[in-house]
Amino acid sequence: MVTDLPALSPLATRHVDAAGLGEIRARLDAGERLSFDDGVKLFLTPDLSALAALANRERERRWGDITFFNRNVHVNATNVCEATCIFCSFSRLKTGDAAAYTMSLDEAVGRVKALRGELITEVHIVNGLNPDLPWSYYLDLLRGIKAERPDLHIKAFTAVEIHYFAEKYAMTYHEVLRQLIDAGLGSLPGGGAEIFHPRARKKLCDDKVDAEGWIEVHRVAHELGLRSNCTMLFGSIETIEERVDHMLRLRALQDETGGFQTFIPLRFHHENNRLERLREPTAFDSLRTYAVSRLLLDNIDHIKAYWVMLGVELAQLTLGWGVDDIDGTVREERIYHMAGARTPQTLGRADLVQLIRDAGRVPVERDTLYHVVAEA
Numbered sequence: 001m002v003t004d005l006p007a008l009s010p011l012a013t014r015h016v017d018a019a020g021l022g023e024i025r026a027r028l029d030a031g032e033r034l035s036f037d038d039g040v041k042l043f044l045t046p047d048l049s050a051l052a053a054l055a056n057r058e059r060e061r062r063w064g065d066i067t068f069f070n071r072n073v074h075v076n077a078t079n080v081c082e083a084t085c086i087f088c089s090f091s092r093l094k095t096g097d098a099a100a101y102t103m104s105l106d107e108a109v110g111r112v113k114a115l116r117g118e119l120i121t122e123v124h125i126v127n128g129l130n131p132d133l134p135w136s137y138y139l140d141l142l143r144g145i146k147a148e149r150p151d152l153h154i155k156a157f158t159a160v161e162i163h164y165f166a167e168k169y170a171m172t173y174h175e176v177l178r179q180l181i182d183a184g185l186g187s188l189p190g191g192g193a194e195i196f197h198p199r200a201r202k203k204l205c206d207d208k209v210d211a212e213g214w215i216e217v218h219r220v221a222h223e224l225g226l227r228s229n230c231t232m233l234f235g236s237i238e239t240i241e242e243r244v245d246h247m248l249r250l251r252a253l254q255d256e257t258g259g260f261q262t263f264i265p266l267r268f269h270h271e272n273n274r275l276e277r278l279r280e281p282t283a284f285d286s287l288r289t290y291a292v293s294r295l296l297l298d299n300i301d302h303i304k305a306y307w308v309m310l311g312v313e314l315a316q317l318t319l320g321w322g323v324d325d326i327d328g329t330v331r332e333e334r335i336y337h338m339a340g341a342r343t344p345q346t347l348g349r350a351d352l353v354q355l356i357r358d359a360g361r362v363p364v365e366r367d368t369l370y371h372v373v374a375e376a
């Protein structure tokens with residue numbers, strides 16, 4: 001539902017121009033693409049409401065008041081992980097380490113089985129890079145879930161995991177993805193992107209796939225007809241320039257393939273990891289990051305605020321800063337709760353609907369590929 005960009009009201013125009021964003025407003029009015037320097041300038045503006053006016057206009061041009069959510073369940077089948085990302089509170093290096101776990105196939109499939117009869121539409125699976133599991137584990141996990149619930153869409157394995165499978169089991173990205181698709185994979189989640197710029201990436205996650213590899217996995221996935229999501233971990237040690245660089249790399253791949261559905265800025269949480277000394281991003285910084293992403297990523301349809309990481313209240317506010325999707329019911333989440341997230345483990349459908357309605361928006365339940373399931 002993309003319509004022409006409506007003009008801002010005279011009052012809003014004066015406000016945006018007085019904030020020093022007149023040139024950017026004029027470029028957006030003319031349908032021009034924003035540059036790296038524009039992105040940095042938007043990040044540096046102290047006027048959060050001017051930013052909201054621009055980002056909200058872009059959001060409403062695409063989606064009006066529609067705000068998507070879905071009913072899903074997260075499964076994290078193992079937290080054993082060879083990678084040593086310093087922001088991660090979820091992973092354990094080796095099987096047998098304190099709090100390390102690996103679900104048996106029965107247990108992992110059982111998480112989905114336990115929801116028999118419930119109206120969920122998606123299973124979201126993200127795991128550690130576990131050196132002790134055979135390739136068949138992942139194929140059987142997908143097959144097992146599909147056998148139990150053929151109706152569910154399986155969104156599984158970040159590009160980091162796909163790269164790991166390719167190296168460990170000696171296959172190309174294409175071969176890995178082909179086999180996973182044949183076993184039931186429906187799309188790729190957007191995790192593992194962190195920050196692409198080599199300076200920050202070296203500090204954050206030196207021993208996992210680099211930016212080029214992450215992007216290549218998604219390129220191959222898109223060539224195979226899979227849709228995928230993309231993310232950015234913001235608010236740890238990266239600079240504003242590195243955030244803009246990250247978004248523009250995603251925009252460039254999207255120009256090539258058109259395969260990304262949604263961009264999800266992931267707010268850094270600092271508990272129980274090696275970045276505990278850092279402050280977490282403020283509400284201001286979070287809103288600003290969502291707004292800038294809506295304006296820079298002109299070729300990605302959706303901007304998603306993952307309420308688990310943001311907190312329910314802040315997620316609700318983002319709906320005025322460019323966001324049109326707040327993710328799902330989630331059920332059981334480990335990655336952020338081990339990093340200190342204080343959000344609940346799950347929100348019911350009625351909670352999500354109320355949260356969206358109270359923000360003056362129109363809730364629409366979607367499936368993973370953004371088909372409308374029901375207007376609430």
Ligand code: V47
Nearest residue numbers: 087088189190191192229233266267268269306339
């Ligand atoms: O890649 C890990 C992030 C991601 C922390 O595609 C952290 O629909 C903040 O990608 N503080 C995994 N972030 C989760 C993810 C995701 C979530 C929801 C929806 C979708 C989707 C994808 O979580 C990791 C990493 O970037 N992460 N630890 C932390 N301490």
